[in-house]
Amino acid sequence: MDGEDIDGSETSRKWPAPIRLGHTIPEGDVHVSDLNPLFLQGFIFMVYQAVSVSLPTWEASLGWATRKPDVINKMKSGYPRFFIHPMITHLASLVVKKYGVESSTLLAMLFPTSDVAERCAAYISKYHQDPQLQTMHVVPKWESTLTGKWTSIHAVLFSPENFPYAKKFWQHTGEGISSRRAELCLSLITAGGMERVDGGTHQPSDNADKVRKDLEAVNGNGNLGTGEKTTSTSLDHGKEAWKEKATICQRVAHLASNESVIVSSSDVFLYPAGMKAIFDIYRALLIAFPSHKKTICYGFGYVDTFKILSTFGPQDAILYGHGTVAELDELEALLESGTTILTLFCEVPTNPLLKSPDLKRIRKLADRYDFVVVCDDTIGTSANCDLIPYVDVIVTSLTKLFSGGCNVMGGTATVNPRSKQHDAIREALDAIFVDTYFPSDAIIMERNSHNYAQRVKATNRNAQLMAELLHNHPSTEQVFYPSLSRTKQNFDQCRRPDGGYGYLLAIKFKRITDAITFHDRLDVAKGPTLGTNFTIACAYTIFAHYNELQWAAQYGVEEYLVRVSVGMEPTAMLLDVVKRALKYTEVSIDG
Known part of the structure; x- marks a missing residue:
């Protein structure tokens, strides 16, 4: 970030600047914690494989839900089941272009096995017949320590009008390929190292050195998606893990x-x-x-x-x-x-x-x-x-x-x-x-996941204190948190002797305007996910139920809920951030 040190000095330990609309979360912002090794130097590196994206305002969240171009076009990433990663999209387009019908307008979804691809095709057919629907198997040309099943791609090709059905299958089942797998396959396909197989058993030739050489020509040092150089050792190590x-x-x-x-x-x-x-x-x-x-x-x-x-x-x-x-x-x-x-x-x-x-x-x-x-x-x-x-x-x-x-x-x-x-x-x-x-x-x-139990304790503590602070504020109508719920005794039935009440809470404000104000003024990351080491908030119902708002509301999941996944930041700093956001709601109350 401009004007900030990243050497662990006091300058780098101030509260993180807002993450810009459409940028990945995490992006390189400061989230300080004494417990998590990722934070010991006071910063996180930008992660292209991030599983969230910044939507810093209520208006931006609505823009995402309504697919407004001025918001959607800025999206560099998103939650992987809802937003297909650019690497996967690029790989899918190359598969269609290189191995599909020439000059085809078909789209593709990419899966790790033939069974999954067939399930996706059947799901599409259940809702809409598509004469161009087909599955395709693309494999590496050469056997090597990094290829095998991990660079074997099963594609489902379909007409553009059937994209909504293919996307629903991708979203609901979680069976699509990961962006790191797509990254490796892109390296191979760009180097001319993949081919289509139309049945039978594929027997690639043994040419691991050629694969490595071609990958390095494409990627410089090569990358398996871990942020590390893909030396022969890391390729061997990464073959199965x-x-x-x-x-x-x-x-x-x-x-x-x-x-x-x-x-x-x-x-x-x-x-x-x-x-x-x-x-x-x-x-x-x-x-x-x-x-x-x-x-x-x-x-x-x-x-x-x-x-x-x-x-x-x-x-x-x-x-x-x-x-x-x-x-x-x-x-x-x-x-x-x-x-x-x-x-x-x-x-x-x-x-x-x-x-x-x-x-x-x-x-x-x-x-x-x-x-x-x-x-x-x-x-x-x-x-x-x-x-x-x-x-x-x-x-x-x-x-x-x-x-x-x-x-x-x-x-x-x-x-x-x-x-x-x-x-x-x-x-x-x-x-x-x-x-x-x-x-x-x-x-x-x-x-x-090394220090999971420690991180749970830290987020338990922060979330409990944040929930109590919000519960006692005049602008809130209800704070949803297990220890404040009418079903607390049910949670306590299964709570371990040293267990807390978790890291997630949601807030219903008395005024709609206060919900929007608090959300926008809360100086934390904002985007679709939860359970991050750093605090992240979102307009949950807009993300999850925008096309069924009335249906969700009948179960108490109202449109203007603000959900907060509480992180590991120093407690006093975090609560101060919440208090500052609440002050803006107090202005509207007093007014």
């Missing part, structure tokens, strides 16, 4: 365990995105228990979870979106009437209203009526919540605080070893699981 993947699974298993139940890392399935974990566990349950079809979503959770349950299942999913005792009574009555269900999905707590389900009662219902309980602990975190006594499967978006770096995607599904359905679920997951987690992504995720 088995060690890093095993370490991640061990970490997740350890965090899920309690004093009486030790979770094995073999019960943890690692995926390239949290939604892919949810999608695969749902697919596995449909295979394991084919006679039970109906699915329940209890509580108003993350937007794409219910989309998966309602779109990809054989029957419509039932949403109990208020997450109340009355809705549990309604569910129990439904079960008593003889209706069988496959699974109940829930979150601890929900996003964005931070409500917690009564897991003890849900567990009793599941045992009595024989259904599987799947719970997302991304916001509550495994460091705060012990879910083993209550659920059959835990799903987690590692993209969020487990990583914290806002620069890599990942997810897990953890099967509870005490679940009576353990063996059936494991067998079904094993049958469909394919490791598609790109090695460089795994390497970065493993590095980022």
Whole structure:
């Protein structure tokens, strides 16, 4: 940043300047913390592989939601399932140009396996027939230590009018390729190192040295997307990243365990995105228990979870979106009437209203009526919540605080070893699981997650204090946070003895103008994601439900909610930033 030192001096430790519209988050701004090694020098390097983008004002958020060109054209990045990374878009256009029909106007989506590509094609066909719909397999010409399945691309080509359907599949399932994989494939395709295969078994020649030479000619020093020079050692190391993947699974298993139940890392399935974990566990349950079809979503959770349950299942999913005792009574009555269900999905707590389900009662219902309980602990975190006594499967978006770096995607599904359905679920997951987690992504995720438990404690503390400050301010009507919620006792049921209430909160202001003012004046990063090591806020409902605002509002998810994911910044500095933003709402109150 202009005028600022980056050597850890006092100059570099002042509060970060606002990130410009459309720029990646993180971008190189100062976010100071004594706990996170990334911050020890008082800065973060710009990350082209970032998983968020700056939308610093309410107006900019509306511009994004309504696709205004003056906002969209400035987007350098975005959340990867909602915004297809420029590297992936560029690679897709090259695949169509080089290997598709000549002078084709077709578009392409890129996937890691043929099964995923076929699922995408089937999804498009379900909604709109496309005579030009086709799948294509593009592979490296040469065998080498860095190629193999990681540079094998399965493309789905379709007419432009079918882009919305292809995009929905990409967004909901989390099955698209990562930007780091696209970066490597771009290096190969630009060097003339890839070709189309139209069936049969491809047998590339052994020419690793040529691949390295051509990559260096294209990239200078080469880059696997980790920000490191791709020497032969790093290429070999990055081929599979088995060690890093095993370490991640061990970490997740350890965090899920309690004093009486030790979770094995073999019960943890690692995926390239949290939604892919949810999608695969749902697919596995449909295979394991084919006679039970109906699915329940209890509580108003993350937007794409219910989309998966309602779109990809054989029957419509039932949403109990208020997450109340009355809705549990309604569910129990439904079960008593003889209706069988496959699974109940829930979150601890929900996003964005931070409500917690009564897991003890849900567990009793599941045992009595024989259904599987799947719970997302991304916001509550495994460091705060012990879910083993209550659920059959835990799903987690590692993209969020487990990583914290806002620069890599990942997810897990953890099967509870005490679940009576353990063996059936494991067998079904094993049958469909394919490791598609790109090695460089795994390497970065493993590095980022080293001090996860410490970071959870730091964000717990900051979020609790911020929630209390906001709760006591005259401009706020309600602050949504687990410790302030009517469902606090439900969260406490599963809260570990040393656990807190998490890093996420949302605010409903008494005046719409105060919501906008606070959002715009809050001097933190603003963009679509949560669980970052630094504080990040957003106009959540506009991002997630702009085209269904009335539907979301009936469940309490109102248009002018301000969501804040609280980071690790020094507490006094962070609270001072909040107080300064609140002063602007006080002006409107006094006036």
